[in-house]
Amino acid sequence: MVIGLGPGPAKWMTPEASAAIAAASDIVGYKPYVERLILRTDQRAHTSDNRQEMDRARLALKLATEGRAVAVVSAGDPGVFAMAAALFEAIEEDPRWLRLEIAVAPGVTAMQAAAARLGAPLGHDFCAISLSDNLKPWAIVERRLRAAAEADFVIALYNPVSQARPARIVEAFDLLRTVKVAATPVAFARAVGRADETLTLTTLGEADPNLADMATLIIIGSSETRFIARDGARPWMVTPRAYGARR
Amino acid sequence: MVIGLGPGPAKWMTPEASAAIAAASDIVGYKPYVERLILRTDQRAHTSDNRQEMDRARLALKLATEGRAVAVVSAGDPGVFAMAAALFEAIEEDPRWLRLEIAVAPGVTAMQAAAARLGAPLGHDFCAISLSDNLKPWAIVERRLRAAAEADFVIALYNPVSQARPARIVEAFDLLRTVKVAATPVAFARAVGRADETLTLTTLGEADPNLADMATLIIIGSSETRFIARDGARPWMVTPRAYGARR
Numbered sequence: 001m002v003i004g005l006g007p008g009p010a011k012w013m014t015p016e017a018s019a020a021i022a023a024a025s026d027i028v029g030y031k032p033y034v035e036r037l038i039l040r041t042d043q044r045a046h047t048s049d050n051r052q053e054m055d056r057a058r059l060a061l062k063l064a065t066e067g068r069a070v071a072v073v074s075a076g077d078p079g080v081f082a083m084a085a086a087l088f089e090a091i092e093e094d095p096r097w098l099r100l101e102i103a104v105a106p107g108v109t110a111m112q113a114a115a116a117r118l119g120a121p122l123g124h125d126f127c128a129i130s131l132s133d134n135l136k137p138w139a140i141v142e143r144r145l146r147a148a149a150e151a152d153f154v155i156a157l158y159n160p161v162s163q164a165r166p167a168r169i170v171e172a173f174d175l176l177r178t179v180k181v182a183a184t185p186v187a188f189a190r191a192v193g194r195a196d197e198t199l200t201l202t203t204l205g206e207a208d209p210n211l212a213d214m215a216t217l218i219i220i221g222s223s224e225t226r227f228i229a230r231d232g233a234r235p236w237m238v239t240p241r242a243y244g245a246r247r
Numbered sequence: 248m249v250i251g252l253g254p255g256p257a258k259w260m261t262p263e264a265s266a267a268i269a270a271a272s273d274i275v276g277y278k279p280y281v282e283r284l285i286l287r288t289d290q291r292a293h294t295s296d297n298r299q300e301m302d303r304a305r306l307a308l309k310l311a312t313e314g315r316a317v318a319v320v321s322a323g324d325p326g327v328f329a330m331a332a333a334l335f336e337a338i339e340e341d342p343r344w345l346r347l348e349i350a351v352a353p354g355v356t357a358m359q360a361a362a363a364r365l366g367a368p369l370g371h372d373f374c375a376i377s378l379s380d381n382l383k384p385w386a387i388v389e390r391r392l393r394a395a396a397e398a399d400f401v402i403a404l405y406n407p408v409s410q411a412r413p414a415r416i417v418e419a420f421d422l423l424r425t426v427k428v429a430a431t432p433v434a435f436a437r438a439v440g441r442a443d444e445t446l447t448l449t450t451l452g453e454a455d456p457n458l459a460d461m462a463t464l465i466i467i468g469s470s471e472t473r474f475i476a477r478d479g480a481r482p483w484m485v486t487p488r489a490y491g492a493r494r
Binding site for chain 1: 266274329331333336338350351352355357360363364372375391395397475477478487488489
């Protein structure tokens with residue numbers, strides 16, 4: 001089973017995910033995610049480093065073929081820029097793997113947790129784009145950013161920076177600034193739900209892309225998205241369900 | 248508090264949502280969603296019909312101003328085409344409402360539940376588009392569909408049909424067929440996680456848009472999305488994390 005743990009806190013982990021972890025003999029995952037879990041002494045943890053998704057997928061499939069009850073864990077939703085795709089990418093390498101019973105447990109993903117804390121920025125049509133270009137050409141990222149901006153989607157940016165290419169996020173903002181107006185609301189949501197959570201509201205014109213690190217999810221509004229000011233509290237960030245009503 | 252109940256079954260409702268419902272004195276929501284819940288005799292249910300989102304939002308804000316502990320419930324994620332946006336749209340109507348403590352509890356939304364059952368169709372960049380044109384001009388829907396297709400996003404379609412405009416989904420498919428190839432994998436995911444769940448895999452060329460009803464979520468693949476055949480079981484639908492690797 002491929003399991004989404006949610007963004008961090010236990011309150012966002014589904015009962016399905018908790019039950020699947022309790023039922024597993026073997027837990028396979030990126031080390032910091034496995035370390036979130038409290039495992040029994042009869043459960044075996046198989047941890048690995050970042051970017052070893054394919055190795056993790058193959059190990060999980062191999063253990064399952066041996067009759068183990070395997071839980072592959074991902075932060076957030078395993079179906080969104082996470083382990084589910086890696087597992088199915090590997091599955092044709094061994095005909096026995098195609099006969100395994102595999103289930104995916106969905107989870108709350110980072111953009112949803114960020115949106116919940118901010119108000120309702122994803123209240124209308126939106127796109128989710130990973131800025132990582134480890135596995136895709138940067139040209140397709142640019143094409144998607146431009147299309148999403150031109151069609152006035154709200155845009156959620158995953159994986160905004162990587163150690164290998166810290167300038168990608170700056171390029172992305174430069175591109176978006178050629179299409180969207182400077183007043184467009186932007187939020188940097190870092191480590192949402194965790195002790196070191198940081199929410200920064202700004203605008204596309206004012207945003208400092210270097211605020212983003214690997215734990216940051218960025219939401220860039222549509223032309224309808226706005227901040228609603230409150231006394232003594234962070235403004236709400238809201239994308240109304242209606243389009244064009246204010247014009 | 249605005250709460251996401253997930254797509255239906257209790258296994259997909261977060262502990263945060265369950266706790267918030269238990270703590271509420273008043274539960275406000277669309278009747279079929281409130282009816283999913285087991286309430287205590289000291290809790291008051293305020294149910295209303297579909298399309299009365301703004302009335303529900305105002306009632307919830309009014310009750311909260313009176314000191315009640317209010318839970319506004321949405322299916323799926325309240326932040327995705329649901330009640331959170333409606334609540335914040337209403338919030339400026341009364342200055343007292345802006346001083347309320349409001350929290351949003353995220354939830355698993357329909358496209359995630361559908362994706363989990365299908366494999367990993369949202370494994371790469373994707374868009375979520377509501378086909379409802381109650382609150383937005385159809386022209387913006389068309390513009391977004393075209394942009395999403397041209398930039399080769401996976402596309403999740405919410406609210407594919409309405410009683411008032413049953414032909415919109417046919418128009419949407421006609422438009423997508425002018426941009427994307429006929430072999431593009433498509434899934435109709437109806438009532439996912441419920442007793443009457445129906446999953447239909449097809450291609451853009453072969454798809455019958457009339458398969459969709461109000462409980463259907465449609466996922467249309469990118470050029471990378473494919474079906475992985477299995478003996479005696481539904482194929483997996485997968486969008487790999489890599490882009491252009493097969494070219």
